[in-house]
Amino acid sequence: MNLKKSILLIVAVLLIDQIFKIYIKTNFKLHEAVEVFSWFRIEFVENEGAAWGTKLSDILPISDKTGKLILTVFRLFAISGIGYWLYESVKDKKPAVLLASIALIFAGAFGNIIDSVFYGxxxxxxxxxxxxxxxxxxxGTLFHGKVVDMLHFPLIDTTLPDWVPGMGGERFTFFxxxxxxxxxxxxxxxxxxxxFHKKAFPKDAEESQENAV
Incomplete structure (x- = not known):
């Protein structure tokens, strides 16, 4: 897998990601949902923080606005590092499985950065x-956009039986x-x-086997 194919993969993921986000943003009200299957819903939510909606302001004594700015700047530095990792891996002719995985991680991080930087x-x-x-x-303003989310897979959505200690009769959802x-x-x-760790890092796998012997 060369640099051109890596870039094509990144562009494809970015296009699909942004098309979905822009469609949801311009066709759904916040928290509006459509059930596709019993275990899959399209539900529009916005994430102002990191993974699972975590905000830096929930952890540190700073404002939501400052926390959002710090998080976005951190993401920019992180994606720069991932981009450099991809470039060096292509230059060193690393295995295609490694290049594909780095390209996917880069594209995903970049997709959410677009929201954070420009959507506001x-x-x-x-x-x-x-x-x-x-x-x-x-x-909002530059660097203070909210990430658009929409894929919801409530694989289990049920009411627990009364005999369950402490939670009987309550709603239970999984994922x-x-x-x-x-x-x-x-x-x-x-x-x-x-x-595919061994295929992605064959030299490391070989060294581990040699050390084990």
Missing amino acids: LIFDHSYNQVATLFAEDPY DPVFNIADSAISVGVAILLV
Whole structure:
């Protein structure tokens, strides 16, 4: 896998991710949902923080705005490092499985950075209304956009029986997070590295075997 193919993979993921996000943002009100199957819903939510909606302001004594700026800047530095890793891996002719996984991780991170950096400038808010693209009165500023999520897979959504200690009669859901295409690309890229670790890092695998012997 060469640099050209890596870039094509990145561009493809970015296009799919942004098309989905822009469609959801300009056709759904915040928290509006459509059930596709009993175990899959399209549900529009916005994430102002990191994974699982975690905000730096929940951890540190800083404002939400400052925390969002720090998080976005951190993401920019992180994606620069991932980009350099991909470039060096291509130059060193690393295995295709490694290049594909890095490209997916890079594309996913980049997709969410686009939201964080620019969406506050080009959309108005989605509270009780469908947002407008290139709005005259945008909801935020540069580096303060919200990441658009829409994929929800409530694989289990049920009410626990009364005999369950402490939770009987309460609603129970499994895999409740709402995510997007970019998040999926990152997860797939990481999964490839874990599952095909020996193919991605053949020298490390060989050295481990030699040391074991």
